[in-house]
Amino acid sequence: MLSLNVSLDDRAYPIHIGGGLLDRVDLILGQLKSPRAAIVTNSTVAPLYLAALADPLRAAGVKLTEIVLPDGEQYKNWETLNLIFDALLANRCDRSTTIIALGGGVIGDLAGFAAASYQRGVPFIQVPTTLLSQVDSSVGGKTGINHPRGKNMIGAFWQPKLVLADTDTLKTLPERELSSGLAEVIKYGLIRDLKFLEWLEANMDKLRARDADALARAVERSCACKAEVVAADEFETAAEGGRALLNLGHTFGHAIETGLGYGVWLHGEAVAAGMVMAADLSRRLGWLAAADVARVKSLLARAGLPVQGAPLGAERYLELMGHDKKVVAGRLRLVLLKHIGEAVTWSDAPPGDILAAIEECCHV
Numbered sequence: 001m002l003s004l005n006v007s008l009d010d011r012a013y014p015i016h017i018g019g020g021l022l023d024r025v026d027l028i029l030g031q032l033k034s035p036r037a038a039i040v041t042n043s044t045v046a047p048l049y050l051a052a053l054a055d056p057l058r059a060a061g062v063k064l065t066e067i068v069l070p071d072g073e074q075y076k077n078w079e080t081l082n083l084i085f086d087a088l089l090a091n092r093c094d095r096s097t098t099i100i101a102l103g104g105g106v107i108g109d110l111a112g113f114a115a116a117s118y119q120r121g122v123p124f125i126q127v128p129t130t131l132l133s134q135v136d137s138s139v140g141g142k143t144g145i146n147h148p149r150g151k152n153m154i155g156a157f158w159q160p161k162l163v164l165a166d167t168d169t170l171k172t173l174p175e176r177e178l179s180s181g182l183a184e185v186i187k188y189g190l191i192r193d194l195k196f197l198e199w200l201e202a203n204m205d206k207l208r209a210r211d212a213d214a215l216a217r218a219v220e221r222s223c224a225c226k227a228e229v230v231a232a233d234e235f236e237t238a239a240e241g242g243r244a245l246l247n248l249g250h251t252f253g254h255a256i257e258t259g260l261g262y263g264v265w266l267h268g269e270a271v272a273a274g275m276v277m278a279a280d281l282s283r284r285l286g287w288l289a290a291a292d293v294a295r296v297k298s299l300l301a302r303a304g305l306p307v308q309g310a311p312l313g314a315e316r317y318l319e320l321m322g323h324d325k326k327v328v329a330g331r332l333r334l335v336l337l338k339h340i341g342e343a344v345t346w347s348d349a350p351p352g353d354i355l356a357a358i359e360e361c362c363h364v
């Protein structure tokens with residue numbers, strides 16, 4: 001087991017990464033405020049992993065409520081959030097009840113938002129079971145739901161007490177979901193860690209073959225990157241750079257997810273195409289060479305990800321991007337690449353260049 005720490009003063013917490021961690025009840029028990037917990041999961045993950053987590057907790061004397069939600073990005077909404085509140089109330093869960101998210105980023109974001117708001121806040125634990133959630137969404141405390149007009153538009157910052165990433169769960173992950181997680185892994189290399197990017201280039205085939213050591217290393221390095229960024233700028237308030245850099249490709253990608261309808265493209269797929277757009281725009285600003293853009297596309301393609309955008313029309317992209325949370329005082333603040341391995345936030349990209357980068361990336 002590898003362990004990291006997210007350094008946030010009195011809200012600091014450990015991330016444990018490794019095989020066979022689901023039933024390491026000792027790691028969870030020490031974090032419970034009382035012997036009372038509610039596991040939030042979905043109809044796909046429950047038959048695979050709910051018993052492995054719940055049985056040892058019950059055997060250790062924890063009174064458990066199990067909440068099984070429908071599966072899918074299209075359920076990351078108010079109606080599904082309310083199902084969690086309904087179950088918590090029906091089972092008389094009190095303020096000392098810990099909510100445990102067992103699943104991917106959708107479950108983590110929903111359960112985390114429920115934890116942030118149920119009885120004005122209850123303790124929360126993340127047990128991520130997708131690559132994307134192990135390398136990104138379970139760490140850092142962003143929780144929330146989608147609105148038909150925009151992705152992740154309603155939510156709260158609510159840090160977990162513990163992240164338990166059992167890499168054995170990745171064995172059952174569909175191929176497309178593994179690739180989706182790899183998009184966020186590649187993101188860390190692109191924004192802040194050239195050596196890691198080179199390692200990814202050398203080990204992409206192993207990662208796609210689910211080599212256990214390679215996956216554990218990718219999860220560890222990604223979590224270390226995210227933990228450092230979050231510790232330095234927890235609430236994404238830095239005037240430049242900071243936590244916003246984690247959104248490379250996301251403003252373009254969110255336009256794809258919202259424009260096509262939630263769940264049509266996976267989050268990592270949309271981010272991958274968005275990172276190509278960001279790289280091409282960085283080239284237009286004179287920061288990257290054409291060979292750098294080709295390098296980004298090549299690695300994403302090797303990870304099984306799309307390098308072409310969804311054909312929404314460049315104007316529609318801009319309209320949807322205008323609704324993104326990354327709009328500051330009416331100006332679109334994008335994350336771009338000064339070099340491969342170094343990202344910046346940038347509000348001065350000419351609209352004509354943004355449109356051209358989108359068109360270039362959507363061109364068949």
Ligand code: NAD
Pocket residue numbers: 042044045048071072073076103104105106107109129130131132133136137138139140141142143152169170171172173174177180181267268
């Ligand atoms: P997801 O939660 O939809 O999970 C993907 C699919 O895999 C689902 O069908 C799920 O049921 C299934 N699944 C989960 N674990 C499995 C396993 N071990 N074996 C087999 N199937 C399994 O998607 P995701 O990619 O994990 O997360 C995407 C979500 O995360 C998006 O909503 C995105 O906005 C959010 N996100 C949040 C943050 C954050 O900081 N909070 C960061 C990045 C992404």
Ligand code: GLY
Pocket residue numbers: 136139140142243246247
């Ligand atoms: N996924 C972006 C963030 O956590 O800030």
